[in-house]
Amino acid sequence: MTQFWTVRRNADAVLAVTLLVAVAALCILVPLLWSLDPVRGALTATFRPPMSVIDGQLHPLGTDQLGRDLLARLGLGTAVSLAIVLSASVISVILGTVLGMLAGYYGGWLDIVIMRAVDIQMAIPFILLILLIVAVVGPSMGNLVLVLGVTGWAIFARVARARTLEVRELEYVEASRAIGMSNLAIIFRHVLPNIVGPQTVLLTLDLPRLVILEASVGFLGLGVQPPTPTLGNLIGEGRSFILLADWLVLYPGLVIGALVVGCNLLGDWLVRRADRRNA
Numbered sequence: 494m495t496q497f498w499t500v501r502r503n504a505d506a507v508l509a510v511t512l513l514v515a516v517a518a519l520c521i522l523v524p525l526l527w528s529l530d531p532v533r534g535a536l537t538a539t540f541r542p543p544m545s546v547i548d549g550q551l552h553p554l555g556t557d558q559l560g561r562d563l564l565a566r567l568g569l570g571t572a573v574s575l576a577i578v579l580s581a582s583v584i585s586v587i588l589g590t591v592l593g594m595l596a597g598y599y600g601g602w603l604d605i606v607i608m609r610a611v612d613i614q615m616a617i618p619f620i621l622l623i624l625l626i627v628a629v630v631g632p633s634m635g636n637l638v639l640v641l642g643v644t645g646w647a648i649f650a651r652v653a654r655a656r657t658l659e660v661r662e663l664e665y666v667e668a669s670r671a672i673g674m675s676n677l678a679i680i681f682r683h684v685l686p687n688i689v690g691p692q693t694v695l696l697t698l699d700l701p702r703l704v705i706l707e708a709s710v711g712f713l714g715l716g717v718q719p720p721t722p723t724l725g726n727l728i729g730e731g732r733s734f735i736l737l738a739d740w741l742v743l744y745p746g747l748v749i750g751a752l753v754v755g756c757n758l759l760g761d762w763l764v765r766r767a768d769r770r771n772a
Contacts, residue, residue, distance in 0.1 A: 506762040512755030516748060520575055523568025531569045532720045534560035540738045555740045557731070563744060570722030571748055574711075577638050577723070578703045582696060584642025589649025590692055594680055596650065597657025607650065614647040619702075620709060627715045634717050637710060641703055652695055653688050660687045694767060697760035701753040708749055724749050 524531075529550065538547045538560035545552045554563040596607040626640045660666060660683065669679050704724075710716040711725020712732075719726060724745045731741025 503762070505758045509755045509758035509762065512751045513759070516571060516575075516751050516755070519568055519748065520572035523564060524572055527562075527565050527568060529562040529565045531561065531565035531722060534562075536560055540734070542738075543740055554744050555738065557738070557741055558734055563740065566722040566727060567744055567748065570724050570727050570745065573634070573717060573721060574704070574707055574724040575752075577634060577641065577707050577717070578700065580638045581641035581645065581703055581707075582700060584638070585645035585699070586649055586692060586696055588642070589646035589651075590653045590685075590688060592646065593650035593653025593655075594657050594684055594688065597654035598661055598676065598680055598684065604654070608654070611647040611650050614644070619644055619706060623706060623710060624713070624715060627710060632715045632718055637707070637716050641706060645699065645703065648699065649692060649695060652691055656688050656691055657684050660684050690767070694760060694763045697756050697763060700756040704749060704752045704756070 529552075534556065535547075536559065538552075538556050539558055541547060541552055541556040541560075543553060543555040543563075545555060547556070552562050552564065554567060557563055557566065592607050596604040622644055623640050626644075627636060630636050630640075657680075661679075663683075666679060666683050669683060674682075707716065707723070708725035708728070711723045711727075712729040714726070714729060716725055717723045719730065727745040728742050728749075731738070731745070735742050
């Protein structure tokens with residue numbers, strides 16, 4: 494009976510890992526092993542349904558409006574989207590963690606300035622801010638990574654500050670000050686290790702937001718520009734032909750759904766696991 498409940502408690506983690514591994518396999522193996530070009534197509538092979546065979550070549554997910562293989566485009570598009578999302582998340586985590594630790598440890602005017610910046614950031618809807626900035630600086634992969642990263646740091650800063658306020662009052666931190674250890678050394682040797690866990694859990698819960706934001710920007714045509722595929726612009730291109738070729742929207746949507754559900758389930762499982770340890 495104990496093993497049964499253990500399996501039930503870990504079911505979310507198993508499903509999450511399964512979904513994320515499937516997406517990772519898609520974006521890694523397809524660009525490496527699939528022989529068809531994701532950019533070039535044949536106008537004589539447009540809108541072929543899944544499992545079509547054209548000139549002896551199987552197209553498991555069909556072809557698009559330009560005769561390009563959808564599996565090849567989906568594999569590359571998933572890789573590009575994940576590269577954008579993961580790069581942006583690294584920027585958000587590093588920027589938010591550093592600023593949050595500085596605000597929580599030093600306090601005073603620095604804390605006030607950083608926290609007011611956090612309040613302003615959180616008050617503006619993310620999607621409107623991102624669309625405004627991308628429209629001004631221009632659509633490109635680098636600009637999108639930078640914008641997503643810079644606009645997502647606030648929530649990490651809040652968590653880092655709250656945890657720093659707790660850790661800086663602990664006895665071993667006071668002892669480190671007493672023996673003359675510098676503030677920066679205390680921050681990175683004692684405060685930072687206590688923040689890594691909460692920030693990792695928060696990252697898994699924040700990744701779905703980045704996935705949806707990146708897809709939304711690509712769908713509106715302000716992300717990575719065609720012919721380079723992303724999950725968002727694949728759906729954006731396919732929406733005009735949804736009644737004729739629904740698979741152009743279906744499969745990218747399933748990948749986005751798998752990413753969002755997988756990250757959310759993994760984050761929820763990590764939160765429950767942390768709660769059980771603290772209980």
